[in-house]
Amino acid sequence: MKNDLEIKSIVKEKYGVIAEQPASQNAASCCGATSSCCGDDVYHIMADDYTKLEGYHEGADLALGCGLPTAFAKIKAGDTVIDLGSGAGNDCFIARAVVGDSGKVIGIEFTEKMIEKARANAEQLNYNNVEFRLGDIEQMPVGANKADVVVSNCVLNLVPNKPAVFKEIYRVLKPGGHFSISDIVIKxxxxxxxKAIAELYAGCISGAIQKDEYIDIIDKAGFTNRTVQKEKLIFIPEDILSQYLSPDEVLAYQSGDVQILSITVYAEKPLEAKAPSCEPGSGCC
Structure with missing residues (x-):
């Protein structure tokens, strides 16, 4: 069993490579984890289509997402938006198209090469109200009560300490603020x-937790009005499964005993914010 630091090191190394790959190569793999996992065929396994959204910038789209959180996030002109695991800036630039010149977008990313790519994209687009900060989303480089909206796209599944992330989301949101997060969960x-395969840790699957556990973490963090805005089944092709599973395990997966889901979850920080509940050993305190 790998510890948290080892998992983070795996993810950072993989996403440093992904930052330099073309989007087509990332879309053909499990969240961009490897260029070879899909055999000879190309599958768009996780990513949704961003190309029709206002603010879309092709150079920032690495095809790493598993949803369209910005489309569900109820962002308004003038808002301050924080994007967790901002990559090359794709969701930040979509959010910027909504907040306009009077708003602000902050992307937080812990892979240096991604930050470099995102900042280059922002400079090319001449955006002076989109900022990218190098940091760990378990300890965000942002003050308390700063954001109207937090978004994230297929990132929290990669993070070992999910309760800590939701505690941080609660901290940085203004009272009355909200989040919309797309993520991978399992049933x-x-x-x-x-869970022991490094490629799948960086590919969004092995780091995913049970859907009910994921929802419970959100509720225990103190959020209200929580709802699942979208849910879709992720289909993993047999030629990928067969690289990791026996024929019997592949059949068990295909029978529906295990489901890999993309969900987009919305929740609000109460106007009168209370301290989140915390149980011993939960990792959120």
Whole structure:
């Protein structure tokens, strides 16, 4: 079993490579984790289509997402938006198209090469109200009560300490602010061997937790009006599964015993914010 630092090191190394890959290569893999996992065929496994959204910039789209959180996030002109795991800036630039010149967008990313790519994109677009900060979303480089909206796209599944992230989201949101987060969750018992494979940690699957557990973490963090805005089943092609699972395990997966889901979740920080509940050993305190 890898510890948190080892998992973060794996993710940082993989996403440093991904920053220099073309989007087509990332879209053909499990969240860009590897260029070879899909055999000879190309599958758009996780990513949704951003190309029709205002603010879309092709150079920032690495095809790493699993939803369209900005489309559900109820962003308004003048808002301050924080994007967790901002990559090359794709969701930040979509959000910027909504907040306009009077708003602000802050992307937080812990892979240096991604930050470099995002900042170059922002300079090319001449955006002076989109900022990218190098940092860990378990300890955000942002003051308390700063954001109207927090978004994130297929990132929290990569983070070992999810309760800590939601505690940080609660801290940085203004009272009455909200988040819309797209992420990967699972239903059923995922084979243990998946959780030991580095490529799948960086590919969004092995770091995912049970949907009910994910929702419970949000509720315990103190958020209200929580709702699942969208849910879709992720289909993993057999030629990928067969690289990691036995024929019997592949059949078990295809029978629906295990489901990999993309969900987009919305919740609000109360106007009168209370301290989040915390149980011993939960990692959120």
């Amino acid at each position: 059923g018992n995922m084979p243990e061997k998946w």
